[in-house]
Amino acid sequence: MQATNILILILGLGAFAFFLGRGRSLALAKPLGGIRKLHSLPSYYGLHAALWCALPSLVLLFLWIMFDDPLINSIVIESVAADIAPTDTASYNLLINKIANLADGILPRKGESAALIAAADHMSSLRVISRWALTALLLTISLLGLLWGWSRISASFRARPVVEKVMQNILLACACLAIFTTLGIVLSVMFESIQFFRSVPIFDFVFGLEWSPQTAIREDQVGSSGSFGAVPLFVGTLLVSAVAMFVAVPVGLMSAIYLAEYASKSVRTYAKPALEILAGIPTVVYGFFAALTVAPFLRDLGASFGLSVSSESALAAGGVMGVMIIPFISSLADDVITAVPQSMRDGSLAMGATQSETVRRVIIPAALPGIVGGVMLAISRAIGETMIVVMAAGMAAKLTANPLESVTTVTVQIVTLLTGDQEFDSPKTLAAFALGLMLFTVTLLLNIFALHIVKKYREQYD
Amino acid sequence: MTQAAPVTKKKPVSKTTPKPMQNLEITDHQATVGKCFADNAKMTMRNVNVFYDDKQAIHDVSIDIAKNEVIAMIGPSGCGKSTFLRSLNRMNDTVDICRVEGQICMDGEDLYSPKLDVVELRARVGMVFQKPNPFPKSIYENVAYGPKIHGLADTRVDLDEIVENSLRKASLWEEVKERLHQAGTGLSGGQQQRLCIARAIAVSPEVILMDEPCSALDPIATARIEELIEELSQNFTIAIVTHSMQQAARVSHRTAYFHLGRLIEVNPTEQVFTMPEHQLTEAYITGRFG
Numbered sequence: 097m098q099a100t101n102i103l104i105l106i107l108g109l110g111a112f113a114f115f116l117g118r119g120r121s122l123a124l125a126k127p128l129g130g131i132r133k134l135h136s137l138p139s140y141y142g143l144h145a146a147l148w149c150a151l152p153s154l155v156l157l158f159l160w161i162m163f164d165d166p167l168i169n170s171i172v173i174e175s176v177a178a179d180i181a182p183t184d185t186a187s188y189n190l191l192i193n194k195i196a197n198l199a200d201g202i203l204p205r206k207g208e209s210a211a212l213i214a215a216a217d218h219m220s221s222l223r224v225i226s227r228w229a230l231t232a233l234l235l236t237i238s239l240l241g242l243l244w245g246w247s248r249i250s251a252s253f254r255a256r257p258v259v260e261k262v263m264q265n266i267l268l269a270c271a272c273l274a275i276f277t278t279l280g281i282v283l284s285v286m287f288e289s290i291q292f293f294r295s296v297p298i299f300d301f302v303f304g305l306e307w308s309p310q311t312a313i314r315e316d317q318v319g320s321s322g323s324f325g326a327v328p329l330f331v332g333t334l335l336v337s338a339v340a341m342f343v344a345v346p347v348g349l350m351s352a353i354y355l356a357e358y359a360s361k362s363v364r365t366y367a368k369p370a371l372e373i374l375a376g377i378p379t380v381v382y383g384f385f386a387a388l389t390v391a392p393f394l395r396d397l398g399a400s401f402g403l404s405v406s407s408e409s410a411l412a413a414g415g416v417m418g419v420m421i422i423p424f425i426s427s428l429a430d431d432v433i434t435a436v437p438q439s440m441r442d443g444s445l446a447m448g449a450t451q452s453e454t455v456r457r458v459i460i461p462a463a464l465p466g467i468v469g470g471v472m473l474a475i476s477r478a479i480g481e482t483m484i485v486v487m488a489a490g491m492a493a494k495l496t497a498n499p500l501e502s503v504t505t506v507t508v509q510i511v512t513l514l515t516g517d518q519e520f521d522s523p524k525t526l527a528a529f530a531l532g533l534m535l536f537t538v539t540l541l542l543n544i545f546a547l548h549i550v551k552k553y554r555e556q557y558d
Numbered sequence: 559m560t561q562a563a564p565v566t567k568k569k570p571v572s573k574t575t576p577k578p579m580q581n582l583e584i585t586d587h588q589a590t591v592g593k594c595f596a597d598n599a600k601m602t603m604r605n606v607n608v609f610y611d612d613k614q615a616i617h618d619v620s621i622d623i624a625k626n627e628v629i630a631m632i633g634p635s636g637c638g639k640s641t642f643l644r645s646l647n648r649m650n651d652t653v654d655i656c657r658v659e660g661q662i663c664m665d666g667e668d669l670y671s672p673k674l675d676v677v678e679l680r681a682r683v684g685m686v687f688q689k690p691n692p693f694p695k696s697i698y699e700n701v702a703y704g705p706k707i708h709g710l711a712d713t714r715v716d717l718d719e720i721v722e723n724s725l726r727k728a729s730l731w732e733e734v735k736e737r738l739h740q741a742g743t744g745l746s747g748g749q750q751q752r753l754c755i756a757r758a759i760a761v762s763p764e765v766i767l768m769d770e771p772c773s774a775l776d777p778i779a780t781a782r783i784e785e786l787i788e789e790l791s792q793n794f795t796i797a798i799v800t801h802s803m804q805q806a807a808r809v810s811h812r813t814a815y816f817h818l819g820r821l822i823e824v825n826p827t828e829q830v831f832t833m834p835e836h837q838l839t840e841a842y843i844t845g846r847f848g
Binding site for chain 1: 680
């Protein structure tokens with residue numbers, strides 16, 4: 097039986113257990129004089145039975161699916177004929193793939209050696225056994241669980257704390273899932289990066305001033321051996337992000353101040369969602385807006401002043417990215433400004449301060465931690481942004497601080513390194529992971545810094 | 559009371575005949591009893607009505623506040639005394655739905671005339687709030703805030719002097735002179751409230767409005783604030799809203815009793831607490847309601 101079918105079956109059994117448990121508790125309650133005589137509400141008894149029925153089987157199903165393939169593979173390899181037995185990891189993987197494909201019928205059996213075909217048959221039969229064993233085992237466990245959960249129901253049985261405890265653990269498991277995913281991503285990027293740093297010294301990567309990742313694929317190919325200095329990329333990233341923040345911070349902050357302090361209620365009701373629509377526009381749309389509208393406009397504008405502006409400039413990409421980030425800053429700043437207690441405003445106004453003096457001297461300082469936190473999150477967002485810069489900032493890894501020239505960013509290079517057919521052991525491809533790791537570190541540090549600031553200064557005015 | 563403000567014996571338009579004690583209803587045309595008007599009035603209010611949208615919070619209140627007197631406003635919760643106080647320095651402007659009718663003058667100048675600069679008004683009429691609300695700045699910066707925005711000090715030395723004097727007047731100087739540059743929010747509740755008073759008097763206002771200044775404080779801090787009010791009354795005119803009748807009796811020269819948005823009685827404090835003219839006042843001070 098397929099794993100999905102088993103899953104559906106278990107969930108169905110769980111639902112059945114719920115109604116069974118609930119029904120039994122109701123039946124128990126009736127002669128006692130109503131459900132108030134039970135320790136817990138009938139739905140808790142139902143949930144208790146359902147959890148006993150479904151949860152152990154689900155855990156087992158998960159574990160089985162995770163471990164049955166490697167197990168079957170190793171059994172097959174052990175029994176395979178000596179003449180085709182693998183010698184190293186690479187040939188092991190190749191052999192397993194071949195056997196699996198034969199077993200699945202993806203490869204034609206014609207012309208393959210008898211040993212291979214025997215192994216494939218062995219694998220097929222093992223798989224069938226595994227599935228049926230799994231099905232039988234899970235059904236037994238589910239039914240036993242159902243029976244146990246059902247039999248424990250009595251008027252004095254405390255089902256509610258048990259269910260609450262299980263629910264709490266399920267929530268904990270979900271929280272852990274997010275953390276482990278992050279950890280998994282970091283580790284996978286890190287292992288590839290370590291492999292990269294075997295061929296390119298870490299010092300050259302972090303402090304190198306030249307980025308030109310083209311490497312010769314064949315021995316006899318004419319081509320550069322590649323240089324992997326990440327500095328131009330990070331300078332480009334910082335340049336584009338700086339332009340973006342230059343646009344987003346003043347505009348976002350001031351619109352937040354307007355919305356929070358000056359706007360009438362009716363303006364606020366319409367203006368705030370309208371501003372937040374900016375956050376809902378896909379970045380690819382911003383990207384072609386930057387590439388097709390803003391960049392040519394800037395180039396023509398520059399030409400009329402006698403400046404030479406590249407048609408793919410950091411200014412265009414950064415400017416449009418800034419517009420994209422405005423709602424982040426304005427929304428977060430608006431929240432913290434509105435959270436400043438009215439008593440601060442009253443205190444300042446009663447001193448004879450004007451509204452703008454109140455905003456400048458009392459509200460902004462009081463809301464500063466939150467505003468800084470918002471700006472930090474926006475910077476992380478700007479650094480990680482890809483689509484706009486791919487389309488509008490260019491590919492040339494120039495080490496420049498001039499926003500009118502085209503630059504490239506870390507994210508753009510990761511995209512170009514990993515698109516198309518790639519070999520996964522050349523430094524060119526692995527460089528993407530190293531870049532990703534560095535980018536991740538930078539944004540992680542920024543986020544930690546932002547969280548720290550927010551935490552440190554929170555509630556200061558209370 | 560050491561220096562009761564000179565108050566005329568002039569009675570308001572018509573004094574209602576006292577009703578029987580059983581009937582505590584107030585009628586629409588109720589006029590205030592007692593001595594509402596003063597010869598040396600600092601602020602004069604005539605026929606003041608305050609509305610929140612359609613709801614009327616203050617009905618036809620007329621009263622004078624004399625120079626250098628302490629006037630207490632008492633009454634049950636929701637009787638409009640805070641609203642009335644806030645209309646004296648136009649703090650009600652910050653509430654969109656609030657509308658003030660009638661005439662409120664200070665030194666003969668209409669506070670609600672379009673020509674009046676509200677910034678200047680609030681510099682002349684300071685305010686202390688119910689909950690201490692120091693800014694999240696240093697003690698020094700809190701007091702220097704008003705002088706800075708009004709340009710009262712030309713040099714740093716002047717500013718230092720203003721800050722020190724204000725803190726001395728608020729009898730806080732001795733406690734904080736060693737830590738002027740620490741956060742004002744780190745002080746105790748009573749100290750914070752005195753800091754707010756220092757902040758208010760740093761711009762040398764003529765009138766100080768206090769909206770239940772001790773309601774968030776413990777008895778010892780309250781006693782210090784009350785002493786302070788006594789001292790401040792030498793130089794300032796003070797209007798204080800309070801929930802505590804003992805406090806009104808201790809600090810004020812005159813007491814105004816508000817009931818459901820109407821000003822019921824104004825009389826010298828001793829008289830209000832010993833022989834009130836109106837039965838509603840009597841009912842309130844004897845604890846029949848409130």
